[in-house]
Amino acid sequence: MIDTLFRILALFRKELLAMLKDPKSRIVLVVPPILQCLIFGYAATYDLNHVPYALVDLDRSPSSHAFAARLDGSGVFVRVATLTRPDDAAPLIDDRRALLVVTIGRDFEKNLSAGFAAPLQVIADGRNSNTAGTAQGYLATIAQGFADDWRAARGLPGPPLKLTTRAWFNPSLETRWNMIPSLIGVITMMMTMMLTAMSVAREREAGTFDQLLVTPFRPTEIMIGKAVPSMLVGLSQSTTILLVAQLWFQIPFAGSYLMLYCGLALFLAAAVGIGLFVSSIAANMQQAMIMSFVLIMPFMLLSGLTAPIANMPAVLQYFTLINPLRYAISIAHQVYLEDAGPRQLAPELMALAAIAAVTMPISAWMFRNRLT
Template sequence: MWWLRLKSLIVKELLAVLRDPKSRLILIGPPIVQLLVFSYAATLDVRNVDIMVLNRDSGHWGSELVQRIEASPTFRSVARADSPEQLRRAIDRQQVTAAIRIDASFSRDIEAGRPAGLQVVLDGRRSNASQIVSGYLIQIVGTLSAETPSGKRNLAETVLTIPRNWFNPNLNFQWFMVPNLVASIALLIGLIVTALSIARERELGTFDQLMVSPLRTHEILIGKLIPPMIIGLFHISVYILAAVFVFGVPLRGSLLLLYGSAFFYLASVVGLGLFISALSKTQQQAILGAFLFLVPAMLLSGFATPIENMPDWLQPVTVINPLRYFLVVVKGVFLKDIPLEEVVRQTVPLCLIAIVTLTAAAWLFRRRME
């Protein structure tokens, strides 16, 4: 019976991976370590910032501003400068990210209701960090400004804007990072395991045995397809449990929708892996081919930077990237209870990618068997 042949091939593929100590180590150890390390280390939050202040004002408001900056948990150290030259050297040598200069008339101008002199110099070599630090400093200065006599007089005449952050009210970066890692690490593991599959058969000399076995071409491909998907679903389950119980990420949506989309996501990933494996003659070539796809896939997925911010000519390239679609589903299910219509809209491209890549892998596999 065909299903008995298929079952035997699936068991063989699973044993080939799980019996090898090195393969077991790759499948179990690194994914867990990556999830833990990246969840804490891969962050766009700016913490432990060093800044320098040159305070030439001897009044109350200059000292108050310095004290508020020193009290902020964002800043690790607030050094005092004695001259503008010292500020310049600190920025030049990257000893500080920002340098603040408070003019001698700062307090007098505030009491008189005039614009007060305050200069913030940022290290443009750290463009992202410096802009975030600038935002922190503007917030501190804005709070101080509202408490000055002029600020209190104008407060009643102004419209207050109170921002609220939906889906992540405390702006916890792990709530953003961990769901992204669920999809990204599953791509990494699924692609590498599948890419090594046929190449390993060629190196071990068992590829010829597959060719003369009663298995048909589509049965061999299905047998190669199912084990990596089982492994991928296992990893995704572990990541979901870690996200909820270790990192405290809320799971607001449906697990059924998440797993349904994950099935087609893994099918598209395995299709890409099988195509790479069918092209490769050695496992080394398969690994290089997998990483050749992985790096652009990560960069063009919207993981770190929105796709809308990319150049217009580059955005169409992301259409063939399965990670792009599954990231939307994972973050949507975790953080905002994404509706069924949106899950289907993101899953349909995954189905198309899976069909195209598996068809291409089957065609190439037949060509290699002839």
């Protein structure tokens, strides 16, 4: 038992030296997670801070001017043109100079004073449906606020219902609060799978794989010695992302670090099992890298990172049940934002344990057959 432990530690040290002895390799392990966090945090966002729009004011009343001033003063809507006819709006949308065209009807103030619905037309550029929908939602909120303030200033009765909303876990509804914790699982899986998949392929290309076979190492010891360093690198990268989320983006961590790392350990066990399977069938590093990317893309698309799983077709929802990244993202969100405990995370933890219990033995069997 002690001899086995020393052999695994020796192989563990060898793998870490192979990963970290080259300065370029050290940079690759540290810099990409930070860059991806910054890119996703600032670029991959559904939040709108700049909405160019054109205004068509057919009423030209004090109320219509007040509404236009409310839009211009919102800090989000930027007027790029003031038109006299609705027909002039088409070129602005065709050339992408305006995302919205807001048309204020002729009887805008008159209908407001009479307590009727005031005519307000919005034409949106639907080529990007997410952006257009978000912009229309912002505009609807401003219009409702203007109508409430206008009635209150004149002592008129307001609407029978007034909706007051409050968002839990993400009060400002910022996209990065959802995106950055997800990267803890996404980037960790990418690097862990690739490092594990290329570990054996690197030995084959360097010509040291045959030397490894004539050593006293057993196949199981070789597999453990190559899996554990990749898991440690994955945990270090997840820690880097966690620090960027808290120190740079100031996203408050509500949960338990112990709970988060327990979930990540199970997730990495499942990811390493898949990576070892790829390494057992790849003949060289190029094949290992291509196979890893081929697997990572479906994992990302079926994880709920970009689209809710509930919106997917029923067949694809069943496929997500065997995707470890789905459970990793769920654990990261629940622990980071909701302060979830073991009871709440039990389904995800059990699913990851089941995936690891299947992938690791299969990978060990494949690994053993390739070595013997």
